[in-house]
Amino acid sequence: MIINSIKLKNFKSYEDETEFSFTPSQNKNIVLIGGENGSGKSTLFEAIRLCIYGPSSYGYLGNNPIYLNKVKNNINNNAFKNEIVDCNISVTLSFFEGTQIIKYILNRNWVYVNQKIIENFQVFKNDKLLTEDEASFFNKYLQANLPHSLFNFFFFDGEELSEFFNNKNSSHSFKEAVLQLFNYDTFSVLKKHLLSFQRKITKENRSLTNIETQYDQSLETLTSVQNNIKKIEVKLASKKNSLHTLLIQKDLLEKDFKTSGGILENEEKSINSKIISLENERTSINQYIKDYCNDILPFLLITDLLKETIKQIEKENIISSYNSIKNKLSGDIIRKSLLSHNICDIDESKYNELATTIINQMFNIKELSTSKEILMLSSEQQNNVLAIINAICSGENDLKNKLLNSYNRIKEISERIKALRDKLSSSVTGDFVNSYLVKINSINDKIHSTENEILSLNYELNSYVEKEKTALYNYSRVKNTYTSFMQNDNNLNLSSNITEYIDTLLSELTQNKLKLLEKNFIEIFNTIIRKSDYVSSIVIDSNFECTLYVLKNYSTQDILNIINNLGVKDITKKYGLKFVEDLLLKYRAKSFDDLLVLINSTPSYNCINLRTKVNVNDLSKGEKQIYILCLIWSLIKSSEKEIPFILDTPYARVDETHRKSLTNNYLPNISNQVILLSTNEEIDKSIYKIIKPYICHEYLLLYNEKERKTEIKKGYFEV
Structure with a gap:
């Protein structure tokens, strides 16, 4: 991808319609933008990112109110003085699609309607306006070729560059960049889809x-x-x-x-006696409150449940009566009862029906059918339970009042005791x-x-x-x-196995690419750093952690001292895993125990070369910057992709020797398009003279203090 141009109006300090051309020409790949601090260099990059990625450039999923409010804050203040508020950013990009170069124009415009900000986004392909569906497809295409996270990866501020890989998320950022550049992020997408499929199968049930x-x-x-x-x-x-x-x-x-030897008078004894009596009464009341909380309060908290228990006992008594009468009242008893009253002109078949009718009249059969025997208490148990429940329910207010009176009495006792003690103290x-x-x-x-x-x-x-x-x-x-x-759910198990396989496959696929990255990094780093034997190799492990190594000579005594002083765990931490691997390989030992035996049994005075970890934190800030820049170049070189590289404050921490090396070897070769944002103190006359043959466009940003806006002119500082 190449950024051909950007046009912006009323965005932050860019009030007037301003256009920058970034298109590289032949061997000239560098766009140089000069400006003092606060002149609008970082704003330019923000505008490019916002136009291309929209809400996601600020971490939002769509045109939500928070995103639009952030955009509103970025609109130039003078724009609101106009009858029509208009803020616009337009970026022209070009992509290789097959053998053709396709030009896309992305136009993002914000206007105010009824005091509300509205965003309009248009995409032109070879000057033809795309439909909404076609624009949506282009966004997906853009995200696949250069995701927002990868775009950010290749824009750096030299002041903060050395910290990029030195924080806790460095390996994760590096991993994302590698997977996206080598098109292995498809597997991550597939894994996400599988996990989504698992959730879908689950929710369908x-x-x-x-x-x-x-x-x-x-x-x-x-x-x-x-x-x-x-x-x-x-x-x-x-x-x-x-x-x-x-x-x-x-x-x-x-x-x-x-x-x-403290002694009180007789009168004090009487007062103390009263105090003791009151204390005892208070203790007794406190004990009553404790017993009340343990024995009575739990029931008072569930009086509704107690009332329901009474109803349940009544229902179970009715069920018991019903079953008893039902079992005893038969058609034969009805017949005998009627005969005793000389009533005998009834059909024999009706006696059982009469018995059933009598029972149905005595009981509510429908209600009985919905009732269940839960408690099944004996008569004695029922009497005891009902007695307790009735005592609590009927005396609920009395019990509560008694508790309240107890607390009031404690308060009175406390006040009385205080008064007696005050009297005692005064006497x-x-x-x-x-x-x-x-x-x-x-x-x-x-x-x-x-x-x-x-x-x-x-x-x-x-x-x-x-x-x-x-x-x-x-x-x-x-x-x-x-x-x-x-x-x-077999489908869930199957998809789970597939996700595990993807993790394994991804590890195998990236192994060769990481080796290529290591090779390219060492070649680039040794070219830029200009120091012999400074770094001999780099190792990028499966977790995408980068470790630098240098070959160093060690005697047998050196090795023994290191082992005795540090121990196995700290040796790996300080000297690196490759140091341990080389050491065991040199002595053909399987473990440190074997190694110690071999060293002591066959002492040697010859020195051996071992790869030794270089602590990145011990590097100077300039060396850290070179380290990161070389790692970025190795990524671009290994992926063989066209990616714009934007560098703010390029020489922030780099000394003069390495500035020339970066200028001659790095900037002209790292990418087909390099955009430099610099002050006159960084790219001075000597550096400008070296870089001039590679510059395709150069601009100078000037901040108009009076009108509070950024103005541009072609050219660079007068150096």
């Missing part, structure tokens, strides 16, 4: 859909209950620790008071006694408060434990059903 919903809900409920239990247990443990600490403090305080002489009373009272109050909190937490914990039992039962039952459905 209505029963399985319901089971999935029940499974998710039951798991969510169970997890929520268990999380609440954990939180309560943590709080409970904390409160118990606090209570234990308070009891220890109280015991130590009492012992300290006694051993210090006692001596700072020591006063201090003791204040501290002991404070501790007792904290103890009572903590005990009540523990009681409340215990009750809450017990409630959640019961909920957990129910939730666990429901989850286990639904899980078993769900597992059974999944195990019986």
